[in-house]
Amino acid sequence: MSRLGMPLVNQFYRLFGSKSERWLARAALRVDAIRYHEAQAAKLSDDEIRHQSMRLRGRARGGETLDRLLPEAFGLVTEAARRTLNLRLYDVQLAGAQVLHMGALAELATGEGKTLTAVPAVYLNALNGKGVHVATVNDYLARRDAEWMEPVYQLLGLSVGVLQMQMQDQQRIKAYRSDITYGMASEFGFDFLRDRLRIKGQASQGVPFWEAWQNPGSNGAAKAGESRVQPEFLHYAIVDEADSILIDEARTPLIISTATQQASPEEQVVYHWANRLAQMMAFNEHYTFDHKKQKIELTESGRHLARYANPPVGPHSHAMDKLFEHVERSIFAHVRYHRDVHYMIENNKVVIIDEYTGRRMPDRHWRDGLHQAVEAKEGVPINKQSDHAAQVTFQNFFKLYKKLAGMTGTAAPNNREFARVYKLPVVVVPTNRPVIREHLPDRVFPNEEVKFTAVVAKVKELIDQGRAVLIGTRSVEKSEALSAKLTAAGIVHQVLNARQHELEAKVVAKAGEPGAVTIATNMAGRGTDIKLGAGVAESGGLFVMGTERHDARRIDRQLAGRCGRQGDPGSAQFFLALDDELLEALGAEKQQALIQEGQRRPIQSDRYRRLFDVAQKRMEARHYKQRIDLMAYDRHRQEVLKDLGADPYVD
Ligand SMILES: Nc1ncnc2c1ncn2[C@@H]1O[C@H](COP(=O)(O)OP(=O)(O)OP(=O)(O)O)[C@@H](O)[C@H]1O
Ligand SMILES: [Mg+2]
Known part of the structure; x- marks a missing residue:
């Protein structure tokens, strides 16, 4: 055991509960072997690396288990990443990648480098040519991650495709035929449904559904392979931002209808x-x-x-x-x-x-x-x-994959749901370096007006210190209202919301410059990686201001996680008001009473802070119940359709 390996194992044993601990210890034990193979790969030329990769591919297709190939494959991909991206995977990332390969949910803190952590697991599982899907929360992140990681895969001789929302079928087919496909989670789900609807269309021409499904060309309407965009067998998926996709979004099913037309x-x-x-x-x-x-x-x-x-x-x-x-x-x-x-x-x-x-x-x-x-x-x-609609819940869709893995910075509050619904044990992977982000206590104001005034004052102070500021808002409307206030105060800033989405990459790229101020909706709340400009770290790093709390604590933590990444300094603070949407959860009368109380006398933050926690817990419980209800409903619906001999996803 090397100097690197032993302390890692110890650290894992010390810090984590038994299951998490066992999985991690198992992963840590193999880090040495991976490093050995990495060193071997370092001696090879680019061509030899590609050649070596082809050999691994042959062995995987010849039936050698992926577990056996793991140390060599991980070593090779680590070297490929160092060469192409100039990033050397940390030990914790190699451990995290193994957790993903084992089919678990790896919790790695925000900014720890999950994009890169996924790569060894993706590579290893793509070796046998059955296709690996990497799902994330939006088009921007899917494209960013695919483009960012592509050089690594390319050096290893594997192809990468990306799904985007507005793509035509031909492009989708191409993306799916690649060894590795990145895309937004709902796009994978919608493609699944679109294929079903298309086949239902053929089935209605007299061919029983199951026959049409198994042999899409049997009707002469379309040749086999043409009517299906997505491969029939879903082999392995890694879900990034797993809590957002598998928990938050899982409250509403994916539904797709046949062509829309104007109502009579x-x-x-x-x-x-x-x-x-x-x-x-x-x-x-x-x-x-x-x-x-x-x-x-x-x-x-x-x-x-x-x-x-x-x-x-x-x-x-x-x-x-x-x-x-x-x-x-x-x-x-x-x-x-x-x-x-x-x-x-x-x-x-x-x-x-x-x-x-x-x-x-x-x-x-x-x-x-x-x-x-x-x-x-x-x-x-x-x-x-529309009459016909195909429908699937995220819960049921992701269970169709033979192997499922996930990663996120914020899994903890939902551990049991991940285990019960998705059979995904949560494994907490430690950070590479200690996190030094400072969480300042929430400030509470009587109403939005006063709150926004305080936000503007704080922003001014921060710019003068040469820091960069990211302001999170809950809606397009609020982002624009706050933007007007900043403009009135003469503060130059950028806005990122659903109306401005085309400029996303540019806005994010500049958000870390000294004195930069960016207002964003949840669009920038997850996954975005803001690089600090010169001198910003020295003056305290990025300052993240939340202007409202969201329905779940995890979502707030993700916003805060835009700063203090990779051991950088940074601060996060929430500015709240008694007329915030969240407090509606306490009941309309209660909120009205609070607002009036706030008008009568100066309010003290500590007394009111707790109310936001209570409201948030209530929302979390409410959403949990909605998910349970949805699953029961969906199970029932599928059973009925199956009894009718129909496609369980289309009615
Ligand atoms: N091994 C590494 N060495 C140096 N830098 C790294 C390494 N891995 C990742 N990084 C850097 O860390 C930053 C964050 O990476 P990434 O966005 O993948 O994090 P994340 O864990 O996905 O964060 P989030 O939870 O916010 O999505 C990037 O700027 C990336 O270049
Ligand atoms: Mg990420």
Whole structure:
């Protein structure tokens, strides 16, 4: 055991619980062997490295187990990374890579270098030619990671492809045929569903579904291989930002519909009628709102109003009950769905903004008439609800992979869910160097106005010190409101939100310069790597300001994790107000009372801070329940469809 290996093993034993500890110890034991092979590889020329890689490939395809090939493969890829990227994998990264290969979830702190940590595991598992998928939270990160790591794979003779949201089928097929495919998690899921829908289309021409699925060309409609974009067997996936994808996003299923078309005039009438009524109705008088269930209900007087407001008749003359539901949905669209928070209007279309990633989701639609209600509210053309939809939950989709692994900086609060739902044990990998980020205590203000004023004052102070500042906001709307305040104060800054998404890479690249100020929605909340400009580290590094707390503690920690990376200095602080969205979880009355209290007397941060923790815990519990319900619903749905002999994913 070398000088490097032994302390590592000891450290792992000392710090972590039994299971995590065993896995890590096992990984640490092999670091020496990997380093040995790395040293051997260092003596080779580039051509010889490629040659060596081909030999490993042959051995993997000849049936040698990947576990046996691991030390050699990892050694070779480590040397390839050093040559091409000028980054030498740390011991902890080599341990993390083994954890990924074992099919577990590696928790490596933010900024520790997970992108590179994945590479040995990806390489090893791609050797047998069955395809490795690396899933992440957004298009930008998928492209960035693929481009960044490509030289390593190239030197080793493997091909890399990337999926992007707006890609055509031909490009997708090409990406999937590569040895390694990077992409946004939902793109992998949507491709799976699109393939199913396409095949369902053929099946409806008289071929039983399962036959069509197993032999897509049997109908003569398309040649085998053409109708399916994604390979049939899903072999190995590494999910980056695993908590975001497997926990946060897993609350809503992926749904894709057959072609959208405009709704008929009769259908439109109903939505417009409901929309007009919704605008006339008053809270508590005509309807009530249950925050916990997120449900609007008409009161007797609301129903009365609807009944006598000329309800539409004709082929779509719904029963009155159905019309009440339409009105309730419309009210919901008015009071709970806000433009530039939950959606944007683009080319006369409603485009959803994902609440966790802050990004446009042009392919997605809300279900059960909600999308149409929002379209009516905004006065844009109303699209038809489609009959056929293919649907899958993230939970069920990722379980289709023969082997699954994950990585994130923030897994801990959800360990049990990862283990139970995904069979992914969480293994905590220590950092390479101690983290010296300072977490300053939250500051609480009576309302947003006062809060923003304090934010502006703080930003000024920080620029004068030559630091870089990243300000996190929860919505496009808030990012723009704060931007106006900074402009008014004469502070030069950049904004990164769903409206400005094209400039993303450029904005991120400059965000670490001395005196740089960047306002960003959740778009920059995960995965972004801000490089510090000259002198910034000396003056204290990047300062991350959160202007609201999010629904889960993990999400806040990710934002804070944009600073203090790789042992750099950095600070994180949250500026909160009593009218923040999060406190709605305490109940509308309670929040109102708090806001009024805040107006009457100066507020002390310590007293109020706890409220935000309580609200956050409540939201976490609520979302957990939604995931459990969704899984039960999905299981039931699949069983019913299977009993009918149909595709369990399409109805
Ligand atoms: N072995 C290494 N040696 C030196 N620098 C490294 C090494 N590995 C990674 N880095 C650097 O660390 C920084 C962070 O890397 P990366 O973005 O992959 O981290 P991460 O763990 O994915 O963070 P996050 O949790 O925020 O996504 C990058 O600038 C990268 O160049
Ligand atoms: Mg990352």
